[in-house]
Amino acid sequence: MLKRLLGSAAAIAMLSTVSFAQSTDTNQMTPQAQPEPPAQTSTVFQYPPEVAPKVPADQNFSAVEGKVLASGVIGQPVYDGSGNEANRIGDINDIVIGQNGVAQAAVIGVGGFLGIGEKDVAVGFDRLQLATQADGDRWFVASGVSKEELNRAPAFERSEMYTGGIADPDKANRNKQDETMPGNTTDGTKQGNPATPAPNTTPAQ
Incomplete structure (x- = not known):
């Protein structure tokens, strides 16, 4: 009985030694994972002095007439006039922001029907006006440009x-x-x- 116990103990010790050696060899063969280099950064917006924010970044901007959120512009319809007879030109699908952080153009989807055959056209924000009715209803008006001109304009x-x-x-x-x-x-x-x-x-x- 004692011989069997001694033999079993010796076998366990031998297996443990072999297992430890294999584990050590495996760890030595596995290359160390190299840390990924940090992503490169570049400046996107460079505010000129005349348009730089005048309040600290940790403070909320106050509600001033003429300020809008991008979410309040994208998806809004654009018409060719401010009267009840105005025709719908298209919808604002996107906004182009320049390096100075200023919104330069509205990307308007024109032509087509229910989005089929539609193309995007960039229109400067200086060509857009905001029409407001007495009941508070608002929409954008493309000033000085017709629906036909936008349909002929190059696609964005x-x-x-x-x-x-x-x-x-x-x-x-x-x-x-x-x-x-x-x-x-x-x-x-x-x-x-x-x-x-x-x-x-x-x-x-």
Whole structure:
């Protein structure tokens, strides 16, 4: 009985030694995980002195006439006038903000029906006015531009100029080069081969 106990103890000790050695070898072979480098940062908005915020960042801005939230602009309709006979031009789908932190343009979806066939057009905020009725109802008016002019205006192609909502000059330059390559049309599609003339089937005289 004693011999069996001693033999079992020796076997357990041997297995423990082998297991520890394998664990040590595995730890030595596993490379240390390298910490990922921090993300690169760059300045997006650079306020010029005349538009820099005049209150500390930890204080709320007061409600002053003319200030709006982006959520109060995006999705709002735009009309071609302030009267009851005004025609709806489209809806504001996005806002372009410049490097100085100032909203430069409203991206308006025009044309199409129920979003089908619609295209985006950038309109400067200086062309938009806010119409307010006596009952408090409000809408935006495109001043000095008609619905037909916006339908003829070039499309604002977000996917070709922006990545994740941030301007991507490299992507824009690549797309511009692709459009100007031989065999490409101005809208980026490939040109087909010239059509082969139909054979002359006129009977010989």
